[in-house]
Every structure is written in structure tokens, then in C-alpha cells.
Amino acid sequence: MKQLIFITFILAFPSLLSAQSSEEYRLLMEQRRRAELMRTLDSAVALMEDGKHEAAEARMLYVLNNIRSVPSDLTFYFGKNSFYLKKYKQSVDWLSKYLQLKGTSGQFYSEALDLLRKAENEVRNEQKKEVEKAKQILSTSYEIDCGPSGKVMCPICKGTTVLVKRGSFGNHYSTCPYCDKHGFLTCDEYNKLIRGELNPREQ
Secondary structure (H helix, E strand, O other), X not given: OHHHHHHHHHHHHHHHHHHHHHHHHHHHHHHHHHHHHHHHHXXXXXXXHOOOHHHHHXXXXXXXXXXXXXXXXXXXXXXXXXXXXXXXXXXXXXXXXXXXXXXXXXXXXXXXXXXXHHHHHHXXXXXXXXXXXXXXXXXOOOOOOOOOOOEEEOOOOOOOOEEEEEEOXXXXXXXXXXXXXXXXXXXXXXXXXXXXXXXXXXX
């Protein structure tokens, strides 16, 4: 019986070694792949610092699309580079993600917070410009056709139904006073909104 067990172990031993070496090889290849991606990220950061923001974004997107676990630093760099590309909404999203991940202990906390505030201001300025542009183009005699659905995603809350105001003691959340519970306006409400005639509901 002992001899049979020994023979079985001897026969299985090569396959066990093969499985172990296969797993080690897979881990080694994964480490090499991640190291290459991190080198690509380093080169993207160098491009960003050199003012080549479009090229930097292309490399950062390559890393994002190919890495399994996104490094927190990449969320900062992508948010920062987006700011320089004037993609302010994208910048807000990624810088907010970095601050959520790292909090006040992050290496880039101060810079991320400063850029986030600037990006949020730019987003608000863009929204104001859009409203002013709409006011210049439209008058009370014009109506926008909202299509067969008769509904439009609320431009105030972007369809989320929630408004977020950042304050010194954290974020303040409130329900959007313009849209329905699904984040939409009727066509009539939308036309009134862009003409500045839609009054917010009482909260």
C-alpha cells in the first residue's frame, strides 16, 4: 500500500511542479506588464509637465484601459491633465476620486484640492455661459422641439436629481427643485427653464 502511494506521488509530482511554475510564470508576467504600464504613466506625467497635454492624455488612457488596479496617483494625474486640457467636468470627476481615495493624507492633497476648486469654478462659468448663450438665441416666441419622448434630461442636475454644494464641513446634498424623480423635465418645463421662466419647487 505504501509503495502504491509513493508511486502515485512520484507520478503526480511533475504535474504539481508544472502547475506551480505556471502560476509563478503568470504572476511574473503580470508584474512585468504592470511595471511597463507604470513606466508609460511616468512618461505621461513627463509629457504633462512639458505642456504636451494631449499626448499625456493618450498615454494615461492607455494605462487606464490596460491596468487591472488603477493607482490612486493616476486619478490625480488624469484629473490634473484634464484641467489643463480645459476638460473641467472630467477634471472634477477624477480629482474628486483622488481625494475620496487618499483623503487629507494624499501626497497631492493640497494641489488636488486647489485644482478641484478651480475646475468647479470653470464648470460653473461654462454653465453660466451656456445659459447666457441660450438666452441670446432664444426668445419667448421660440420653442425647442424635445422629440417624441417629450422629455429632456435636466441640465441643472444632469439627470441625477441631486444638487451637491461643497462646503467647509463637507458636501451638502439637496433634491433638484426643477426635475421629476427620474431627472427629467417636460418639454414645456425645459423651454421655460432656458427662458428663465421656470420657478423652482419649494423644498
